[in-house]
Amino acid sequence: MNQNHGPLFRVVKRENTRWYHLAVSYASAIAAALLIGALLLSVQGVPAGAFFRDMFSLGVIGSKFAYKNVEGFIRLFIPLLITSVALSLAFRMRFWNVGGEGQFIIGALCAGFVAFRLDALLTSLAGESWGDAVWGKLLMVVCMALAGFFGGGLYGVIAAVLKVKYGTNETLLTLMLNYIALYLILFFGETKASWNFFLSTESERPIFATFPAVAKMITLPTPFGRFSLNLSLIVAVLICAGIFVYLKYTKQGYEIAVVGDSPSTAMYAGMKVGRIVIRTVFLSAALIGLAGAFYASSAGTLSTSITNDVGWTGVTVAWLSKLNTAAIFVSSLFLTVLQYGSQVASTSYPTVDANFAKLLQGVILFAVLAADFFTRFKLVGRTKAKRQEVLG
Amino acid sequence: MSAEYAIEMRDITKTFGSVVANRNVQLNVKQGEILALLGENGSGKTTLMNMLSGIYKPDSGEVYVDGQRVAINAPEDAKRLGIGMVHQHFKLVDVFSAADNIWLGTEKTGFLLPKSRYEKIEEINGRFGFEIDPRKKAGNMAVSEKQTLEIIKVLYYGAKVIILDEPTAVLTVQETQKLFQVLRQMKAEGHAVIIITHKLNEVLEISDRVTILRKGEYVETVDTCDTSAQELTEYMVGRKVDLNIQRPQVEKTRPLLEIRNLTIRGDEGAVAIDKVNFYIRGGEILGVAGIAGCGQRELCEAIAGLRAVESGRMIHKGDNIVGLSPMAIIEKGISMSFIPEDRLGMGLAPSLSVTDNMLLKSYRESPGPTIDRKRGRAEAQQVIEDLGIVTPSTETPVRRLSGGNVQKVLLGREIKAGPNVIITAYPVRGLDINSSYAIYDILNQQKKDGVGILFVGEDLDVMMALCDKIMVLCHGQLMGVVHAHKVTKEQLGLMMTGSLDLVEIDGKAAGIARDTLIVQETFSGEEVEE
Numbered sequence: 061m062n063q064n065h066g067p068l069f070r071v072v073k074r075e076n077t078r079w080y081h082l083a084v085s086y087a088s089a090i091a092a093a094l095l096i097g098a099l100l101l102s103v104q105g106v107p108a109g110a111f112f113r114d115m116f117s118l119g120v121i122g123s124k125f126a127y128k129n130v131e132g133f134i135r136l137f138i139p140l141l142i143t144s145v146a147l148s149l150a151f152r153m154r155f156w157n158v159g160g161e162g163q164f165i166i167g168a169l170c171a172g173f174v175a176f177r178l179d180a181l182l183t184s185l186a187g188e189s190w191g192d193a194v195w196g197k198l199l200m201v202v203c204m205a206l207a208g209f210f211g212g213g214l215y216g217v218i219a220a221v222l223k224v225k226y227g228t229n230e231t232l233l234t235l236m237l238n239y240i241a242l243y244l245i246l247f248f249g250e251t252k253a254s255w256n257f258f259l260s261t262e263s264e265r266p267i268f269a270t271f272p273a274v275a276k277m278i279t280l281p282t283p284f285g286r287f288s289l290n291l292s293l294i295v296a297v298l299i300c301a302g303i304f305v306y307l308k309y310t311k312q313g314y315e316i317a318v319v320g321d322s323p324s325t326a327m328y329a330g331m332k333v334g335r336i337v338i339r340t341v342f343l344s345a346a347l348i349g350l351a352g353a354f355y356a357s358s359a360g361t362l363s364t365s366i367t368n369d370v371g372w373t374g375v376t377v378a379w380l381s382k383l384n385t386a387a388i389f390v391s392s393l394f395l396t397v398l399q400y401g402s403q404v405a406s407t408s409y410p411t412v413d414a415n416f417a418k419l420l421q422g423v424i425l426f427a428v429l430a431a432d433f434f435t436r437f438k439l440v441g442r443t444k445a446k447r448q449e450v451l452g
Numbered sequence: 453m454s455a456e457y458a459i460e461m462r463d464i465t466k467t468f469g470s471v472v473a474n475r476n477v478q479l480n481v482k483q484g485e486i487l488a489l490l491g492e493n494g495s496g497k498t499t500l501m502n503m504l505s506g507i508y509k510p511d512s513g514e515v516y517v518d519g520q521r522v523a524i525n526a527p528e529d530a531k532r533l534g535i536g537m538v539h540q541h542f543k544l545v546d547v548f549s550a551a552d553n554i555w556l557g558t559e560k561t562g563f564l565l566p567k568s569r570y571e572k573i574e575e576i577n578g579r580f581g582f583e584i585d586p587r588k589k590a591g592n593m594a595v596s597e598k599q600t601l602e603i604i605k606v607l608y609y610g611a612k613v614i615i616l617d618e619p620t621a622v623l624t625v626q627e628t629q630k631l632f633q634v635l636r637q638m639k640a641e642g643h644a645v646i647i648i649t650h651k652l653n654e655v656l657e658i659s660d661r662v663t664i665l666r667k668g669e670y671v672e673t674v675d676t677c678d679t680s681a682q683e684l685t686e687y688m689v690g691r692k693v694d695l696n697i698q699r700p701q702v703e704k705t706r707p708l709l710e711i712r713n714l715t716i717r718g719d720e721g722a723v724a725i726d727k728v729n730f731y732i733r734g735g736e737i738l739g740v741a742g743i744a745g746c747g748q749r750e751l752c753e754a755i756a757g758l759r760a761v762e763s764g765r766m767i768h769k770g771d772n773i774v775g776l777s778p779m780a781i782i783e784k785g786i787s788m789s790f791i792p793e794d795r796l797g798m799g800l801a802p803s804l805s806v807t808d809n810m811l812l813k814s815y816r817e818s819p820g821p822t823i824d825r826k827r828g829r830a831e832a833q834q835v836i837e838d839l840g841i842v843t844p845s846t847e848t849p850v851r852r853l854s855g856g857n858v859q860k861v862l863l864g865r866e867i868k869a870g871p872n873v874i875i876t877a878y879p880v881r882g883l884d885i886n887s888s889y890a891i892y893d894i895l896n897q898q899k900k901d902g903v904g905i906l907f908v909g910e911d912l913d914v915m916m917a918l919c920d921k922i923m924v925l926c927h928g929q930l931m932g933v934v935h936a937h938k939v940t941k942e943q944l945g946l947m948m949t950g951s952l953d954l955v956e957i958d959g960k961a962a963g964i965a966r967d968t969l970i971v972q973e974t975f976s977g978e979e980v981e982e
Contacts, residue, residue: 072469311815314823318812321801327758328788328798329812330779 069439082435089431093424100419104411111405111412116397119404127287129404134289135358136368137396138296139164139351143374144392145303146347148383152307153320153340159219159234160348160371162241163212167349168356168366169245170211171204175275175357176257178203191274200274201291204353212349213342215241220341224334238371242364249364258362268362277357292354299347304385316340348374380428398424457516458483458644459504459535459613464513466499473499476513477670479663481613486635486645488659488676490652492688492884493855496668497648498540501615504646505537506530517613531557536606537615542598546591553590554605576604580637595622595744603634614638615646620654624743625912625945632658650688652681653913664688689885697892697917699937700900705734708904709755709786709873714764716750716928724750726928727764732873732904737895739919739936740908743948747928748908749790752877755906756788757781768873782813787871789862790908791878799862802851806843807832809850810865835864839894856887863894874898877908892918912941926950 074081098108113121118133120126143160150157178200182190190196219233248258252266260269279288307313315336319326326333351370356362377395381387402417457480466474474496481487491497502508504515506527515522517533524530530537544553551569573586582600590598599619606614616635620628635645635658649655655662656676664671664687671687685693710731718724725747732738740748753759755766757778766773768784776784790798800809811828818824832846839860843853850858859879866874876895880888895905895918909915915922916936924931924947931947932954946952 309822311821311823314808314811314815317804317808318801321803322798324798325801325812328756328778328790330777330782 069441071437072440073437074435085431085434086428089427090424093420093427096423097420100416101412104416106409106412111409114405114408115401118397118401119408127285129400130287131290133396133400134293135355136400137393138290138292138358139355139368139370140373140377140392140396141389142296142299142351142354143348143370144377144381144388145300145385146344146351147374148378148381148385148388149303149307149316149347150341150344151378152383153316153337155220155223155337155341155344156231157216157219157234157341157344158231158371158375159216159237159345160374161367161369162234162238162371163216163345163348164352164355164367164371165241165245166215167208167212167352168362169241169248169352170207170349171353171356172258172271172362174204174207175200175271176269179272179274180257191272197274197278201278201357204275204357205350208349208351208353208356209346210349212352213346215349216345217338217342220338224337245362245366246364249362270361271357275357276360277354290358292358295354296351299350300385300389307385312336312339376425380432395421395425456519457481458485458518459646460516460519461500461504462514462516464500464503464510464515466496466503466508466510472668474503474510474665474668475670477665477668478673479670480673481644481646481661483612483644484639484642485661486639486647486659488655488662489646489648489665490650490655490662490684490688491665492650494667494884495665495688497665498617499668500665501537501617501646501648504530504535504613504615506535531609531611534610534612535615536609536611536613538599538602538606538617538619540617540621542602544590544598544601547589549587549589550584550593550601550604551586553601554608557605557609572608573604576607580607580634582634596624596627599623599631607638611643613644613646615648617648618650619647620649620651621910622744624948625941626949628654651911652684655684656681666690685885693885693889697889697914698896699918699920700896702735702900702902704736705902705904707731708734708769709906710765710767711755712765712767714751714754714766715762716747716754716759717762718747718750723762724928725754725925728925728928728930730923730930730933732906734872734902734904735899736920737899737905737907737918738933739915739922740906740925741912741915741922741944741948742925746925746948748877748925750928751925752788752790752875752906752908755781755786755875782869785870785872786875787866787869787873788875789866789877789879790875791859791862791881800850800858803849805832805847805849806836806841806853806861807846809861810835810868812865813869831865831868835861835868839864839890856883856890859883859887859891860894863891867894867898871903873904873906875906875908878910879907880914881910888914912944916941916944924948924954930955 094112098112101108101111118129120129123129143164147157147160179191182196191200215237216234219228219230219237222228222233223230248256249268250266252259258268260267278291280291282289307316315326315331318329318331319333319336323333326336348371352366355366359366373395377388377391381391398421399417402420403414406412406414406417460480462478464474464477464479465472477496477500479487479489479500489497489501499508503510504524506524506529509525515524517535522529522533524533524535545556548556551573552565554573555565555569570586573584576582577584582604584597584600584604588597590601593601599622603614603616619631623631635647638645647658656679659676661673661675662679662684663673664684666688674683674687681695685695712729714725714728715723716725728751730738740751742748750759754761757773757776757780761774764774768786771784773781773784773786801812807825807828810831811823811825815823815828818827829846835841836843836846841853841857841860841864843857850861853861859881863876863879866876874895879891879895883891892914895907899905907915907919909919916939919936921933922936922939922944923933924944926948927950929950931950931952934943934954943952947954
C-alpha cells in the first residue's frame with residue numbers, strides 16, 4: 061500500500077534568493093494587482109488603460125498644470141522617504157518605534173510654533189520688512205527645521221528612556237504617544253482663544269492660520285518652466301545617503317548593528333547599550349520630526365490630518381525594503397506614485413472616488429507583500445519532490 | 453515479515469531543502485533490548501528518531517512495527533503504535549502539575565479532570581522506582597525530575613518502544629546511574645529502548661547493540677560486547693582519532709586572578725555564587741565543574757563585569773576589578789567567552805560577518821568616526837588561517853558557519869587580543885570530536901604561553917584530562933578545589949550534588965576553612981618557585 065500521501069505541495073525555503081527571483085515575484089504581483097484593479101474598474105465602466113496611464117504618469121500627460129502635479133507628488137514623497145529611513149534606524153536595533161505619527165505631529169507643531177512666534181518676535185524687533193531679506197527666509201526655515209528635529213527627537217526619546225531605565229514596552233508607549241500628539245494638535249486646532257496663535261484670526265470658526273510667507277519652504281527655480289524644486293527634497297535625499305553611510309561605515313552604525321543583533325553581545329563587548337538605544341531612537345524620532353517640519357513648511361499650514369498616515373506607511377515601506385536604505389528609496393517612491401497617482405486619476409472619472417484609489421493601493425500592496433513570501437520560499441509539488449529524491 | 457524486531461526502519465531518506473539529513477539509514481531494535489544510536493552532532497540521529505515519533509515523515513523508506521508495515525504521519529500515530537520519545541528539550545507545560553502534564557496528552561479526555569490521575573502516576577512510580585510528586589508543578593521541578601516526568605509520560609501512554617534523546621546531557625554522574633537502572637528495568641519488562649548519545653562510555657555501559665550514523669549515512673551496527681571506544685570512534689569520525697587529551701606541564705606564575713569571598717546574585721535575586729574563593733595562575737587550566745545552573749554563568753558574567761558583585765573581591769594582578777566596566781576589564785587583558793545553549797547568544801553577533809565580529813571588542817581603537825574594516829578583514833583572514841576555520845569568505849555571516857567554526861571564530865578573536873586570563877565556558881559545546889580537540893589544542897597553547905585559563909565544562913572526563921585543577925560548585929557554593937589527576941569521577945559527581953564537601957574535610961575551622969584551603973594550596977610547593 062502506498063501510505064505516503066503527502067500534501068499536494070510543500071513550502072520550501074529558498075537557499076539563495078537571486079535578483080531575478082525578486083524581479084519576477086514583484087513584477088507578477090503588481091501585474092496581478094493591476095489585473096484585479098482593471099476588473100473592478102471595468103465593472104464601474106471606467107476604461108482601465110486610461111485610468112492606469114493617468115495614475116502612473118501622475119496625471120502629467122495632457123495637463124496644463126503638469127508642474128503642479130509633480131510638485132504635489134514631491135510634497136508627498138519627502139515625508140514618506142524621511143520617515144521610512146528614520147524608522148529603519150530604530151528597527152535595525154529592534155526598537156519597534158510605531159510612534160512615527162506622533163513624532164511627525166510634534167515636529168510639525170514645533171515648526172508651526174517657530175513660524176508664528178519667531179515671525180512675531182522679529183517683526184517687533186526689525187519691523188515688517190525683515191522677512192523680505194534673503195537671510196530672513198533661510199533663518200526662518202532653518203529654525204523651523206531645528207525645532208521640528210529636536211521636538212520630534214525629544215518626544216521619541218521618552219519611550220527610549222523608559223525602556224532603558226524600566227524595561228517598558230516601546231511598542232505600547234510609542235503607540236500611546238501617537239494619541240497624545242494627535243489630541244494635542246486637535247486641541248490647538250479646535251480651541252478658539254486669544255492665546256492660540258495657531259488659529260486664523262479672520263475666521264469665526266477655529267481654522268489653522270496659514271504661515272507667514274517667510275515660513276514657506278524655500279523652492280529653487282529649475283530650467284523646467286514653472287516647476288520649482290522643493291529644497292527639502294534635496295535635504296531628504298542627502299539624509300537618505302547620509303544614513304546609508306552612517307549605518308554602513310561608522311562606528312555608531314556598527315554599534316546599532318550589534319545591539320540589534322544581540323544586546324547581550326553588545327554589553328559583553330563593552331558597549332553602553334542604553335546610551336546607544338537612546339541616541340539612535342533620538343535620531344530616528346528627530347528625523348521624523350524634521351519630516352513633519354518640512355511638510356508643514358511646504359504646505360504652509362498645520363492640519364489635524366497633517367501626517368497623511370506617514371507614520372504607518374513608513375513602517376510598511378521599511379519592512380517591504382527589509383530595512384535597506386536604497387530599497388527604502390525605491391519603495392517609498394513606488395508607494396507615493398500609488399497614493400498620488402490614484403488620487404489624481406480618480407478625479408477624471410466621476411464614478412471613481414478617492415476611496416477606490418485607496419482600495420487599489422491596498423490590493424497592490426497586499427500582492428507585493430505576498431510576493432515577498434515567494435522571494436523567500438518556493439512551493440514544491442509532490443511529483444517534483446519525488447523526482448528530486450530519485451536524483452538524490 | 454518476521455516479528456523479530458519491535459521496530460525496523462529500512463532505507464530511510466529524509467532531506468531538508470538540499471541538505472540530506474538521513475540517507476538510506478537502517479535501524480532495528482528488538483523487544484527487551486537497549487540500542488544506542490551513536491553519531492556526532494549533525495549526523496542525523498534526532499531526525500531519524502523524529503520520524504519514528506511522527507514529527508517528520510521520511511521522504512522514502514519503510515517503517516515496520518512488530519513486523520507490520522506502518523505509516524507514522526503524526527505524533528498520535530506513534531503513540532497508538534506504542535512509540536514514545538523523551539526529547540532533549542522537554543515538552544512540558546511549566547504551570548501544570550506532573551499529573552496534568554500527562555493528562556494533557558491522553559485521548560480519553562472527559563469534560564472533567566478525574567482525581568484518579570494522581571493515583572495512576574503513583575502506580576508507575578512504584579513499578580519503576582520513580583519519585584515524582586504528581587501534584588508538583590513542572591516549573592518547580594529540577595531538570596532530572598522533568599526528565600523523569602517525561603519518561604513516566606511515555607510509559608503512561610503505554611509505550612513499548614522508548615526513545616531517549618541525549619538523556620544524560622543534563623544529569624550528574626549519580627543521576628545518570630539512576631536513569632540507567634530505570635532503563636534496565638524497562639528492558640527487563642520487555643520494552644525496546646533506543647538511546648541517542650555521543651558519549652562512548654555510556655554506550656559501552658548501557659547498550660546491547662550500537663547503530664552508528666555519520667553525516668546522515670548509516671555506518672554500521674555492532675554488538676556492544678564486541679566493540680571498544682576506539683572502534684566506535686573510528687566508525688563515528690571515519691578515521692583513527694587519538695582520544696588522549698594532552699596536559700602539558702607548564703611553569704606556573706603567581707596568581708593572575710584571585711577571587712575572595714565572592715557573592716553574586718542571579719537574575720531572580722537569589723544568591724547564585726555564595727562566598728566563593730579561588731584563584732588562577734598563569735600557565736594553568738582551572739576547571740569549573742557543576743550541574744547546570746550552579747552559578748557558572750553568573751560567575752563568568754561577574755568576572756567580565758557584566759553582573760554586579762554583591763560582596764567579595766576579585767583581584768587581578770593585585771588590582772581590585774570589582775565595579776569596573778566591561779570595557780575596563782577587557783583592557784586589563786581578561787577575556788571571557790561564554791557559549792550558551794543556543795551557542796550564539798553572547799560573544800558573537802550572529803548576523804554580522806566574521807570581519808565585523810573580529811572588531812567587536814576593538815572597533816573603538818581606530819581613529820575617527822568610521823569603522824576600520826580593513827584591519828578587521830586582515831585579522832579575520834589571520835584567524836581563519838591560524839585556526840583552520842572553514843568559511844566561504846571573511847564576509848560570511850557567522851550564523852552561516854558550522855558550530856565548530858563559530859566557536860573557533862570566538863576563541864580566535866579572544867586569543868588575538870592577547871589576554872592574560874581566559875574565562876571560557878563550554879567552548880566545545882555541541883562540537884564534534886575533531887573540532888573539540890582543535891579547541892583543546894588552542895587552550896593548551898595559550899596555557900604554554902603563560903595565560904591563566906578558567907575552563908567551565910560539562911564533560912567530566914574531558915576536564916579530568918585537560919585541566920590542572922578542578923573546582924566544583926554546588927548551588928553556588930564551593931565544594932573544593934582538587935587536582936584533576938588525583939580526583940575520581942565519582943568524587944566529582946558527589947561534590948557536584950553537594951554530598952561530598954572537600955572544603956570542610958581539607959579545611960580547618962569552619963568559616964575560615966575556605967580561605968585556608970587557598971593558603972594551604974598555595975603553600976604546597978607552588979609558591980616556592982616564585
